[in-house]
Amino acid sequence: MPIKTTKKVTNKKVVKEETKPAVEAKKEEVKTAEVKKATKPAVEVKKEEVKPAETKKAPAKKATTKKAVKPAVEVKKEEVKPAETKKAPAKKATTKKAVKPAVEVKKEEVKSAETKKATAKKTTKKTTTKKTTTKKVTTKKMTKEEQYAKLSLDTCLDLAKAMSMNVTRDSIIQQLILNPDVKSVSKDLVNKYQLTGKFNFEEDGYDEGLVEVLVSKVYETADIKPEKAEDLQADVDHALNYKFTDVVADGEEYKAQFDTMRKVLMIAQHKDIYDSKKLDEEIGIDVEKFVEEFMDLAYSVLKTWKYEDVDYYEHFIYAVLSQLEDLHDTYRNRIMMDVADLYILHGDYGLGDADYGYILRENQIKDYIYYRYASIYEGVDKDKAKQIANQALQFVDDRFTYYPNIIAVLEG
Template sequence: MPIKTTKKVTNKKVVKEETKPAVEAKKEEVKPAEVKKAPAKKATTKKAAKPAVEVKKEEVKPAETKKAPAKKATTKKAAKPAVEAKKEEVKPAETKKAPAKKATKSAVKVKKEEVKPAEKKKATAKKTTKKATTKKTTTKKVTIKKMTKEEQYAKLSLDTCLDLAKAMSMNVTRDSIIQQLILNPDVKSVSKDLVNKYQLTGKFNFEEDGYDEGLVEVLVSKVYETADIKPQKAEDLQADVDHALNYKFTDVVADGEEYKAQFDTMRKVLMIAQHKDIHDSKKLDEEIGIDVEKFVEEFMDLAYSVLKTWKYEDVDYYEHFIYAVLSQLEDLHDTYRNRIMMDVADLYILHGDYGLGDADYGYILRENQIKDYIYYRYASIYEGVDKDKAKQIANQALQFVDDRFTYYPNIIAVLEG
């Protein structure tokens, strides 16, 4: 009996001394590749199996549980703790795969093989995510490339374009642009004039500000498309021109309405000449079947009469418009340039802008050798404004005019009046 006790004690010491290094090895070195190298000891007693189970509970993670080497369980009681440890740590999907009472090496191999596909799926998922992200980035880049500046401008409404024009410090409205297009129905030309007027070239950057000087042409184009400023057919103008040539001055109100109608008709005549690039009134006569020169004369007479009682701004607008007509029809410009300049100068003086009126008359007097009629017009317009200045102008005229000139008596009448 004493001899048996000595052997048991010896065995216990061996188990304790050899088991601890194995546990420590698991803590520090348990990796998928090193599991095969760890020596698997047979459990000789029930007590020797418990330390191995406790290590699993405390230190082995769910992912490592699959990879840990399974020891042969000699008894049913030794197997139960191992099963319980797995129940606590293995996910529901993995519980079904847990081995039965006896864990064999083949079971361990199966688990190792099952771990690999799972890892591959995760890796594949990561790659897929990267690809998806790359695709999204590519899509955004394509969108930016497709949406050019011109396309973005084209999508803007007229109101938005006007708001952006204000942001660019442009003092324009739809009506003011229409007026410019009436004088010159060329979108590019009007746009260029506005860019130069407000000094917009290089002032704004589309990438930084969201607009640049290119927006001006888009704005003018949208106004042109929405306004009634298209050239009219020639046959539709003939009746309007015939009515204008037969009109008789009646009163201020009726004359004002007629002026508006004739202005609109003259605008259409101008647009046809510009559209067909006609610069001679006779050629335009043949094109639209009207006497253009007579109509221009009638229109200037009516405007001179009506605008005396209208606003200063109306005079300014008329000046720009009638000069556009005469600039287009060059033969009429040579014939009527002095007359229209004196008409406009008179209207400015009557509206109190003496400086501009005097400057216009001064220019005409310098440019013409025969000055009697010009002096008479200049002096007579001041008779109803400033008689002393009228006499002063008439006295200046005597330096260049004597009884040989046609309007000498008229100048003397102003001087003595």
């Protein structure tokens, strides 16, 4: 039975050898437990920890326990309790550094995240503000022409008034009818109101450059484009067959004929026609007859209309005669005397006399001119009428056609 005995002994030895470390381990665990009791703050810190923090710290416990246990036993042997008390705060500090920051870091991370969001919002607001500011700067840097282009017609008219221009949309349309060239009309207005260099865009917000913008906007919005030829024929036929009736009816007819004549003029201008006969072929009407009819009606109607209407008619009819050069040569004296008569009848004697003086100087045959000049004053100032008739006798005698008419004024 030696074999069995040996096995048992061997088993006992094994048991003893295996048991001793377990006992020692228990003793060490007891010692460790005592150390842990002595370091209560470490336990309290663990209570404050959140479970995720404990889980993260679990791998570090083995290293910490081994290092912490041996010094704790040596301290007990070498030092009295006060030393342990001193060590406790050290562990507190260590534990706080190891554990609390884990919780605090999360809080700080949340705060940091919130701060970043708030900063991002502020940054966005700042960026938005900067963008807005940039837009304003861009507007200021726009050229004068770009700023003028953005103005409405009403704003342009208001600025024109600020520049002391006495213009309206209708008055500009009337000028464009006479001359449908925007640049030319603009230049005339600048010269008329002496605007060159008078205003500074940087200081006043406008200058003479605004005038062309205004005229251009009026031209774009007004009905001043030429009509088709066939649309005019019926209107011209009506005008040629019109019979004078009364002041009201004649006035309405004048407006209608004025509009028709404007369209005839614009066709000639756009097609560069300067001869009435060529224009006849283009639109199928007798242009010269229509011009005569229109002048007769205007002379009759404008005697009772306003002075401004006479002024406008003068510019318009000269535009027609300047375009149709053959008619200008035929009717220039007649139209000048018509206009001079109308100015005198409206009380502008200076302008009327000046026009007659010019006509008399430019013509060798003066009897009809003197007769017209003297007769228009008969209803205004008889003494002046006789004075003009007497002056005519220096150039007119019984050989001239209108000599008897002049003598009739002298004896009247």
